[in-house]
Amino acid sequence: MTTHYIGIIMNGVTGRMGTRQHLIRSIVAIREQGGVELAGGDFLIPDPILVGRNPEKLKTLAENYDIKRWTTDLSVALEDDYNLIYFDSQTTSLREAAIKRAIKANKHIYCEKPTSTSLEGSMELAKLADEAGVKNGVVQDKLFLPGIMKLKRLLDAGFFGKVLSVRMEFGYWVFEGDWQEGQRPSWNYKKEEGGGIVVDMFPHWRYVLDHLFGSIKSLSVLTVTHIPERVDEQGRQYDATADDAAYALLELEDGVIASVNSSWAVRVDRDDLLTIQVDGTEGSAVAGLRGCKTQHRVNTPKPVWNPDIENKIDYQTQWEEIPANQVFNNAFKIQWEMFLKYVWEDAPFAWDLLEGAKGMQLANLALKSSEERRFLEVPELTLRGQLV
Structure with missing residues (x-):
């Protein structure tokens, strides 16, 4: 040795x-x-x-x-x-x-x-x-998180049958910096310094969606700056010129539809800061950063919409946690x-760096979609450029 x-x-x-x-x-x-x-x-x-x-x-x-x-x-x-x-x-x-x-x-x-x-x-x-x-x-990095790896295990095993839809919820409340110090640096909220949740997070969503479900065909995105003014690390107030939230609808390979909400202006009532729900004909799963729970079709409850009576179904107990079955490293x-x-x-x-460029491609198209208020196609990207 x-x-x-x-x-x-x-x-x-x-x-x-x-x-x-x-x-x-x-x-x-x-x-x-x-x-x-x-x-x-x-x-x-x-x-x-x-x-x-x-x-x-x-x-x-x-x-x-x-x-x-x-x-x-x-x-x-x-x-x-x-x-x-x-x-x-x-x-x-x-x-x-x-x-x-x-x-x-x-x-x-x-x-x-x-x-x-x-x-x-x-x-x-x-x-x-x-x-x-x-x-x-x-x-x-998110491809190697325990929750994402468990979700990939389910996909590879054919657990979902035909995948129908994906719902991703990401975000948390980032304090404005006045009465409580913000958890993110001030440049994140300045477009002129490369800030914005789209530029920060959509490169992640690109490789996660590509890896799990296949290529992205088209998208429609609305970006918002919910908090227009913040306070920087020196206590100075500044205008937030970058988006702090983005609401996206994406069409994936094989007709899978993904809705992706990303926000630094949302309070968390989820199992994790990122949750991914996948629904298929045979079953569903919800993955966070570390955990993943499933509900097979045979265990799916049969709710009936009736707001006039109390709902006695405890939906949370209908899901089963996926065991680790391995040691997950950082x-x-x-x-x-x-x-x-x-x-x-x-x-x-x-x-490689081309995969990195695909992430920036998605971020650019998201910003353009929001500006133009329309769906945009996502061309294939190669070292020679974009193929339509």
């Missing part, structure tokens, strides 16, 4: 997502377990260099998690041939330019989504990486391990 080390440039890890999910729960966790086991029995250990603009934050992170390398100069990290991978979890507006520099430096690319603030930018990144011959991937860590093996030994990895 041989242990190998792979240099990874981690840009933007001082942010919340970069620190918690990508650094601590993924890279540090992989290092602590002794690396990723390769096909031949060897182990691959990630050796990160932390990159950012704040030297104090970088130094503190490095010291806290026993990381030897950090820098505020991206050029230094890119010039080092030891670093084979460039990872980006910066704010969206900074991502495209940095990835271009990394591709030019012949680094393999792994990044958060959206990959750019525009479809054109996302497509250019996919084409540049393809032309340079560098391996590339985009974070698609979703971000799972995909990191897959990407590391993809770079080192060419193991399968399906989620």
Whole structure:
């Protein structure tokens, strides 16, 4: 058995997502377990260099998690041939330019989504990486959540019969920042800084729907800014110029209809912050981030609409929880391990920069649909462009 080390440039890890999910729960966790086991029995250990603009934050992170390398100069990290991978979890507006520099430096690319603030930018990144011959991937973390994996298990087993419809509810109340501090950064609500729930969440909905149910054929979306004014991290009031809610109707492959509500201005009365209900001819299921419950046709109650009498059916007790039957690891860590093996030994990895561009395509079409108040077709997307 041989242990190998792979240099990874981690840009933007001082942010919340970069620190918690990508650094601590993924890279540090992989290092602590002794690396990723390769096909031949060897182990691959990630050796990160932390990159950012704040030297104090970088130094503190490095010291806290026993990381030897950090820098505020991206050029230094890119010039080092030891670093084979460039990872980006910066704010969206900074991502495209940095990835271009990394591709030019012949680094393999792994990044958060959206990959750019525009479809054109996302497509250019996919084409540049393809032309340079560098391996590339985009974070698609929700595919590896326990609830989504259980739902996929049901689909693969044919539990639903013919799938009829999908209903997705996502969101929670994000405080305005006046009498309680907001849970999201203020740039999320500024269109000019790449904010908005459509740009933030529709790239997720694209890969979730594609992975579970097949391609999206058309969509109609209404975007809204429910909270027009918010207060930023410095206590200053500002105008919210980006959408904080989106209400979508999508036509999927094989006639499946999906309704997707996304909102940062909704109070939660659901099992989870994200719930996905799938209804089919043979049965239904409701999945959250971790759990998934089912109701087969033989267990379906027979309600009758009559508002004049008390409803004695306890609908919640009619559902059965799907057992785990396996150990579920952190979703971000799972995909990191897959990407590391993809770079080192060419193991399968399906989620490249083109997949990331598909997410931005859906976000762009959603915004256009809302602006024009009409249904829009979703063309097939390839490295050569859109096919109608």
